[in-house]
Amino acid sequence: MQDISNVLSVLKINVANIVKNYKLVKDAVGEATNVAAVVKSDCYGLGVKKIVPELAKAGCNEFYVANVDEGIALRDVLKSERIFVLHGINKGEERYFLKHNLIPVLNNEHQVEIWEASAKALKEKLPASLNIDTGMTRLGMSLDQFEQIINDLKNKSLLDIIYIKTHLACANETSNKMNEDQFDKFKIIIKKYPGYKYSFANSPGFILGEKYWYDQVRVGAMLYGINPSDNKNFTVNPVVEVTSKIIKIYDITKEGTIGYGASYHLKPGMAIATMPVGYADGYFRSLSNKGHCYINGIKTPIIGNISMDLTTIDITNVPKRLRQIGQEIELIGKNISLETIASIANTISYEVLTSLGNRYRREYVY
Numbered sequence: 496m497q498d499i500s501n502v503l504s505v506l507k508i509n510v511a512n513i514v515k516n517y518k519l520v521k522d523a524v525g526e527a528t529n530v531a532a533v534v535k536s537d538c539y540g541l542g543v544k545k546i547v548p549e550l551a552k553a554g555c556n557e558f559y560v561a562n563v564d565e566g567i568a569l570r571d572v573l574k575s576e577r578i579f580v581l582h583g584i585n586k587g588e589e590r591y592f593l594k595h596n597l598i599p600v601l602n603n604e605h606q607v608e609i610w611e612a613s614a615k616a617l618k619e620k621l622p623a624s625l626n627i628d629t630g631m632t633r634l635g636m637s638l639d640q641f642e643q644i645i646n647d648l649k650n651k652s653l654l655d656i657i658y659i660k661t662h663l664a665c666a667n668e669t670s671n672k673m674n675e676d677q678f679d680k681f682k683i684i685i686k687k688y689p690g691y692k693y694s695f696a697n698s699p700g701f702i703l704g705e706k707y708w709y710d711q712v713r714v715g716a717m718l719y720g721i722n723p724s725d726n727k728n729f730t731v732n733p734v735v736e737v738t739s740k741i742i743k744i745y746d747i748t749k750e751g752t753i754g755y756g757a758s759y760h761l762k763p764g765m766a767i768a769t770m771p772v773g774y775a776d777g778y779f780r781s782l783s784n785k786g787h788c789y790i791n792g793i794k795t796p797i798i799g800n801i802s803m804d805l806t807t808i809d810i811t812n813v814p815k816r817l818r819q820i821g822q823e824i825e826l827i828g829k830n831i832s833l834e835t836i837a838s839i840a841n842t843i844s845y846e847v848l849t850s851l852g853n854r855y856r857r858e859y860v861y
Contacts, residue, residue, distance in 0.1 A: 503821075504739040504772050506855035508541050509720075512732035514553045516718050519731070520701055521554070528708045531557035533697075533715030535565055535581070540849040541719060541735070545859050547572050550718075559713055563588050563597065570595040577657070579624060581634070589613045598657060600624045602634045607644055607654075614653040624658040624694070629680040630673060631664045638680065645688055658694040658711055659684065666699035666707075669726050674703060685709075699723040721833060721844040735848065737827040737855065741820055743769040744810075753807055754799030759784055766810045768795075770824050773804040777850030778826065779840040786839045789825040791817055 521530045532555050538546045547558065547569065557577045560566045566580045577598055583606040584592055584599040592599060593613065601607050601623050614621040625645070628635030636644060648654055661681050665671035678695075685693055694711035696703065701712050702724040716723040720734030747765040752758075761767070774780045778801060786797040788808060795808045810818055827833060833844040840847070 503742065504770075504776065504855050505737070505858055506851055507736040507738075507858045507860060508545070509732070509734050509736075509860045510546055510549050511861055512720065512734050513546055513718050514549050515732045516720070516734075517550055517553055517555060517714070520712060520714050520717065523701075524705075524708050524712055527710075529557055529711045530555065531559055531579070531694075531711055531713045532718060533559045533713055534569065535559060535561040535715070536849050537565075539715065539719045539845070540851055542857070542859070543569060544572055549861070551576060557711065559715075563591050566597040567591060567595050570597070577622075579657075581626075583626075583634075584609050593617075598622045598624060600626050600660065602626045603636060604640060604644060607648075611651065611653045620653060620655045622657050623654045624660055625656060627659065627661045627681070627684060629661045629677040631662050633662075635661065638684070641684065642687075656691055658692050659688070660694035660711075660713075663695070663697055663700045663703075663707075666697060666703055667724050669703060669724060678707065697723075702726050702729050716845060719848060721848065723844075733829075733832075735827055735833065735851075736825075736829075737851070739770040739772045739824045739826060741768045741810075741818075741822045741824065742771050744818055744820065745769075752799075754783075755802055756800050758800050759798040764811070766813070766818055767798070767807055768810045768818070768822075768824075769805055769807050771804060772806055772826065773802050775803045776852040776854055777847065778806060779842070779847075779850070781840045781842075782836070786836070787831070789828075789830040790822060792830060793817075794830075795824070 532550050534543055534547055537543050559579045559581055560569055562582045563580055566578050569578055579598045579600055581600050583602045586609055599610055610621060610623055626635040627641045628637060663677055665673045681695055692710035695709050696707040696712045698714045698717040700707045717731050720731055722731055745767040747761045748763055751761045753761055772778045780801045782797055783800040787794050790813050793813050795810055798809050799807045833847050837844045837847050
């Protein structure tokens with residue numbers, strides 16, 4: 496029997512707007528800078544197989560994934576476009592990188608040695624990117640390590656360095672001093688080692704301005720409708736809508752409580768509705784008793800604790816003609832954005848997007 500939430504709850508993904516967001520960046524940076532699509536975590540949970548071919552048709556020829564498994568899956572979708580693997584290469588993965596034409600982003604001396612050994616065995620240069628840690632303290636070589644490695648690579652001539660890259664830690668905060676600190680560190684490397692191509696800006700880095708763009712901009716969040724910056728003058732085309740429907744209505748005639756933990760006290764005269772969405776669908780439990788959704792543009796508060804599969808809302812202010820089984824409820828859309836949901840749940844839009852589960856019926860708009 497089909498799960499009722501598959502029928503009643505819908506995740507609509509506007510692929511046409513994803514392409515528009517890509518073109519927005521490409522038109523801004525011009526021909527001198529390439530725009531690479533970050534499609535890790537199945538395009539932030541929205542579906543690589545549905546989205547990536549459209550980006551490729553729009554002219555995107557460079558893509559980033561997190562690990563080798565994602566790279567292999569992406570190569571099934573793409574033909575000759577470049578696929579960069581952010582986590583780099585580990586011992587035993589060499590044959591997969593070679594078979595599927597994947598480019599490792601080398602983060603340390605150990606990874607460089609692994610890829611150099613493959614190049615030496617094949618007696619041919621292999622493509623790679625080098626990642627420098629300029630302040631993120633997560634992945635990448637220290638500046639000292641990088642200088643030793645890049646000088647050694649010049650002498651051995653085993654690898655073809657596609658990009659030298661780094662990653663911004665606080666680019667979403669346009670006035671954060673760390674952006675300039677990282678820029679200054681990266682600029683020193685560029686001046687000392689000219690002749691390479693450089694990649695610096697992620698989505699919020701693109702918004703920081705042209706001096707951060709260099710030869711490649713890597714955009715992820717922006718593609719999927721997330722505004723990744725505190726710059727309120729910048730907007731992207733929305734991509735995601737989530738709706739559900741009422742499956743149960745209660746007209747409250749006496750005092751009581753609702754949901755696990757009895758965390759909300761009901762009063763006579765209230766009208767309550769249940770919808771088949773819960774934290775298993777990425778509708779965070781932290782929204783309990785403080786989040787809201789909309790019915791026909793009318794704000795409806797979440798009351799009680801959100802459970803795995805169900806959420807209850809207060810529909811007292813909704814006109815009686817709309818208090819019907821099957822009435823549509825807007826969870827994410829024109830009245831309530833990803834950013835609003837994230838703020839209420841005390842998280843970020845990225846987590847909201849990547850948490851949306853597989854029980855929604857997915858509708859793709861092209």
